[in-house]
Amino acid sequence: MGEKLPFVTKDQLEHAAATWPTPFHVYSERLIRERARALVAAFSWNPGFTEYFAVKATPNPTIVSILAEEGCGCDCATATELAIASACGVRGGRIMLSSNDTPDEDYRRARELGAIINLDSLDMVDCLARALGGELPPMVCLRVNPGGDFTASNGIIGEPADSKFGMTVGQALEAARRLSGMGVAEFGLHAFLASNAQAEDYYPRLSRMLFGLAVRLWRELGARVRLVDLSGGIGVDYRPEDVPVDIAAVGAGVRGAYEEVLVPAGLGDVALAAELGRWMLAPAGGLVTRVIHEKVTYRDYLGVDACASNLMRPAVYGAYHHITVMGREAEPATRRYNVVGRLCENSDQFARDRMLPEAHVGDLLFIHDAGAHGHSMGYNYNGTLRSAELLLREDGSFELIRRAETPGDYFATLDFPGSRFSALARPEG
Ligand SMILES: *Cc1c(COP(=O)(O)O)cnc(C)c1O
Numbered sequence: 001m002g003e004k005l006p007f008v009t010k011d012q013l014e015h016a017a018a019t020w021p022t023p024f025h026v027y028s029e030r031l032i033r034e035r036a037r038a039l040v041a042a043f044s045w046n047p048g049f050t051e052y053f054a055v056k057a058t059p060n061p062t063i064v065s066i067l068a069e070e071g072c073g074c075d076c077a078t079a080t081e082l083a084i085a086s087a088c089g090v091r092g093g094r095i096m097l098s099s100n101d102t103p104d105e106d107y108r109r110a111r112e113l114g115a116i117i118n119l120d121s122l123d124m125v126d127c128l129a130r131a132l133g134g135e136l137p138p139m140v141c142l143r144v145n146p147g148g149d150f151t152a153s154n155g156i157i158g159e160p161a162d163s164k165f166g167m168t169v170g171q172a173l174e175a176a177r178r179l180s181g182m183g184v185a186e187f188g189l190h191a192f193l194a195s196n197a198q199a200e201d202y203y204p205r206l207s208r209m210l211f212g213l214a215v216r217l218w219r220e221l222g223a224r225v226r227l228v229d230l231s232g233g234i235g236v237d238y239r240p241e242d243v244p245v246d247i248a249a250v251g252a253g254v255r256g257a258y259e260e261v262l263v264p265a266g267l268g269d270v271a272l273a274a275e276l277g278r279w280m281l282a283p284a285g286g287l288v289t290r291v292i293h294e295k296v297t298y299r300d301y302l303g304v305d306a307c308a309s310n311l312m313r314p315a316v317y318g319a320y321h322h323i324t325v326m327g328r329e330a331e332p333a334t335r336r337y338n339v340v341g342r343l344c345e346n347s348d349q350f351a352r353d354r355m356l357p358e359a360h361v362g363d364l365l366f367i368h369d370a371g372a373h374g375h376s377m378g379y380n381y382n383g384t385l386r387s388a389e390l391l392l393r394e395d396g397s398f399e400l401i402r403r404a405e406t407p408g409d410y411f412a413t414l415d416f417p418g419s420r421f422s423a424l425a426r427p428e429g
Contacts, residue, residue: 042251048271057277285371307341
């Protein structure tokens with residue numbers, strides 16, 4: 001089995017747990033910065049390159065601020081996410097609004113912040129004009145969905161024709177034509193065609209498609225593309241046998257396409273963007289939970305104090321998340337366990353038939369790669385409460401960056417004028 005070790009030690013976690021009881025998410029500041037720097041370095045050949053971190057992956061302002069210090073902007077889909085970007089001092093063209101089914105209000109909020117607005121459909125041209133009272137921004141981005149299957153070197157990795165996102169190539173040309181008529185002079189192109197892509201040629205192939213379309217917009221409409229946004233979708237090595245994507249190779253592959261397609265067409269000044277969430281943050285975070293029950297029936301169960309409310313990917317997608325029994329890293333994986341949470345749903349299992357070292361009540365488990373689409377997808381089913389988030393700083397200390405929910409938080413929405421149950425929201429009352 002390949003090595004997949006936590007970025008913290010058992011002693012460090014026990015020390016943190018003495019102050020902030022399990023379960024909690026922990027993020028490594030060192031890894032966040034390292035990954036941001038590796039991405040920026042991979043695209044340093046493109047002077048305009050920006051990573052717009054997909055805020056939905058890890059909407060914690062402390063983390064967004066660390067990324068902002070590393071030069072990243074924010075990719076937002078809602079007014080709430082725009083508020084996070086704004087609170088972190090991310091403004092103007094460093095914010096991207098990439099959403100579908102967008103309410104007018106969110107367009108207005110994005111425009112107030114100076115964000116780049118990415119249109120998901122042709123009807124949004126008129127919606128945007130209406131929402132902004134006819135005052136369109138100088139640049140508008142168009143989200144493209146070429147249909148069919150999307151293929152990389154390791155086969156079909158996405159099915160754009162089955163995706164609700166984006167407009168057809170024909171619609172994108174039509175949108176550019178209409179927007180040009182409304183005074184928009186510059187365009188961005190965006191596409192997101194595969195999720196958790198392990199293939200190093202995903203971005204290169206995607207960029208070749210978008211670069212080709214940029215050339216068409218220029219030649220057929222005289223519409224100038226200034227930005228090509230390759231969006232998210234680069235995968236991580238969730239399983240020990242997965243090979244991590246070489247981000248430098250990805251950057252070099254995109255450069256090849258850029259020099260072959262854009263430069264000869266006279267479009268060698270196009271800025272590139274990414275909106276990575278998972279690649280940026282997943283490996284930089286883990287869910288830390290303690291074994292609180294052992295049960296043997298038809299399988300061996302370890303019951304832990306976290307549940308799908310803290311990390312729902314295994315329950316919803318059957319996703320694999322590697323698990324380390326802290327302090328037993330060197331012991332052989334001789335036992336076959338199901339690691340389960342407390343929700344009244346059989347899907348609430350972090351692992352099934354997983355070979356692990358022998359573990360008992362009191363052991364700490366580190367659930368890997370939970371830094372993206374982990375805490376953020378949390379929910380309150382069964383009245384369970386979302387856990388705290390901690391940052392392991394570069395100096396080795398821990399910082400609480402979001403406290404755990406309390407019953408008062410859960411009941412807060414019952415506290416309104418005329419409610420008969422306001423008292424639930426005020427536990428002391
Ligand atoms: C979810 C999302 C992302 C991030 O995707 P990852 O798979 O986490 O990289 C980026 N852009 C948009 C528009 C998204 O919806």
